[in-house]
Amino acid sequence: MTDASSTGANRARLPDSPPRARDVAPPNGGFAVVEMFTSQGCSSCPPAEEVLTEIERDARTRGQPVFALGFHVDYWDDLGWPDRFADAAYTARQEAYARTFGSGRLYTPQMVVNGTVEFVGSDRRRAASAIASALTSATTTPLTLSLQDHAGGTGAGRRVVLDYETERPPARAVLNVAIVERGLESDVARGENAGRRLRQDNVVRAFASLGVEAGRGQVELEAPPDLDPRQATVVGYLQNDGDKAIVAAAAVDLSAVAG
Template identity: 35%
Template sequence: MTLCRFSWLALALATSVLAGPCLADEAKKPLGVVELFTSQGCSSCPPADELFGELAARDDLVALAYHVDYWDYLGWQDTLGRRENTERQYDYMRAFGSRSVYTPQAVLNGRVHVNGASREAVSDALASMNKAGDGMRVDVTVSRDGDDDVMIDTGDAVTGPNGAPATQNAHVVIVYFDPPQTVAIAKGENDGRKLTYWNAVSGIQTAGMWHGRAQRYELPATEVSKKGGCAVLLQAVGRDGLPGPILGAAFIHKPSR
């Protein structure tokens, strides 16, 4: 599968829950988090978008699709693209020590990246990390407090593999996403295709800090209800501010298919 790569230089040139949140009764620790970086203007992305639709339907994964904007110059402006999504991918690029970004890229548990169109690469990486203790280490649960608040509870840190010290600090990241939608693409590399997109990220915010001890965070239910869907990621962040391993995750609201 050909990957669409985009370098720093290319970027410089190209830019010269309905009535109320539905709180899922799912496992405290999902198998993992899949973050797909994709674009409607990328000819290599439709197979990854199709695979992602299957992953988004699973109850044991938190799957989020970040539509980037750097392929818009090819003739089609991604209707779901956001500069913030592009910035998140570049932050991962720096964190991984890479020299360029590409689509379709799947970042798994904030730890590794693979071709987002490769079912084998995604499943093997998730299984390997889970076996090595690099999966979801911290419990994250979501509950409702009356009609006004959504409560997020995070557990205590656990010891890493082989007794390695556990990460003690992380951001509580809230990721909003759109309900499933089908888009008819009229220009660019996917001209004439009609594609369905799942869990397309529409906003990201940091709700607080976690310092390795069990803690509770509150979100206004009114904010959650404005969005199509919502997930929480407990993600370590380096001293340089770059994203690190995702230690825990859960859906706050996941629209039905």
């Protein structure tokens, strides 16, 4: 585990067939949004990313509403290896959690479940416990996503447009929408993981947050040109802007419309 404050790192700057939703448990049941803050420059992170892969794979097999997201932070980039998936916005998201948790501390790998429970991301036992607890907690805020447009091919201009619908969103609710991709590989030449080929799943490739004032609306994401839609999922989750508690989640696989 590495604490950013102890490394001295500094941030550089703060379809033919209809798409299908993830086949999960009924909407009145619990769910778990599992966010992990990680970096290719951190030697403690690959084991935690294996845990995240197992969490997502097991949830798919069991049809459980568990949604895994790997946010690559950028404060490791000046320490030997620039992570190609890192974004200052993801570091800012981790900072917001640190303020809410009252720790003021950043570290990798950090796992956060439903915006309220945090722990070291490689801790399988803590992860299993937090997810099990989340799945047994009923939700009263339904959320549905439907894919309206997904530009095919490669190159600039790839976009993903979704409609969302919810009921009884909390005041000051924020809808987070992420495109996550599985099966990515990177050869790391420098830094703590020098000489390793890292295979990473559930990597956040695009992310947007917007305020929710009405029960329905639309959101558009600009996807990276190298995104493989056959390995990609769009995850949406509704979150309190104050205490960061996540109150609803849903997902749509882009593979359903991949050509």
